Amino acid sequence: MEGQYRVPVGEFEVETEVKKSRFIATGVPVASEPEMRAFIDSQRRRFPSANHHCSAYVIGAPAKPRAAGSDDDGEPSGTAGKPMLNVLMGQEVGDVCVVVTRFFGGIKLGAGGLVRAYGAAVKELLAEWPLEAREPMAALVLRFPYDQQGIIDSLIGRFEASVGGSDYGADVSLNLQLPQRNLDDLTAALDERGHLGVSYKVEL
Structure with a gap:
């Protein structure tokens, strides 16, 4: 049906590796910005030794969200959170927050490599994550x-x-x-x- 979008059924996680850096993509359904912030904080506490906890979220329908945003969390500007958000928007997933936690493996990826790695982590998550249709x-x-x-x-x-x-x-x-x-x-x-x-x- 026109205008429908997809929402996550529950929490889900996948892990990928790029040049010895570990990328743990964890996503949850969220209905508000306080829920989103609480989830990001919980991931920081869960992986305190990680180098970065980059995030992206969409609250409401992706075509007309009530709120949406991203955070590079110390990665070069535009190389992490924005690619993650672009994947969520492009695949029409809403009411969602994804945190990609990175453990640096000693090999620098460069700006283009980071964009690809963070975007791919979210794509991998969405490929396996149970999602259901929702109407605006x-x-x-x-x-x-x-x-x-x-x-x-x-x-x-x-x-x-x-x-x-x-x-x-x-x-x-x-x-x-x-x-x-x-x-x-x-x-x-x-x-x-x-x-x-x-x-x-x-x-x-």
Whole structure:
């Protein structure tokens, strides 16, 4: 389906060797930047004698991530984290963080060699890592008078939305999640009921 991307099922690790340098690529699913940072820190603690812990992450769909970035961790600028991130983006993998831990083997690889080695480590990881398809989702907060409950319930069903939270005060307030592909049609239907007190805010 158009717009789908792949996400990791769980933690996975592969090890490669290039000119006596060991490259340990470890990846995990992440849903937030704090999760990403915690994982990178855990890899530093796990391999305290390693020379480098280079990283790349994509949170959300690769085509339109909520956050994405990379870190060369002391390797020459652009030779480690960026090639890793390019592989994740190119293979359309999201909600992911990968750390490639390097133990230097005594032979310098040069800038081009580092780019190839770090990129290849992530490619090797993705080739074996169990991944599953995920569809991009959208979120919005919806407010409406109680007398609109019936039609709103109908729209929720029609556009495959789910209710993540609700508040029943003077009006009804719902937190909705739905497939990104249905967002424009749902908001168009809600706009038609704006004069009846229906309002919404799309969450970015």
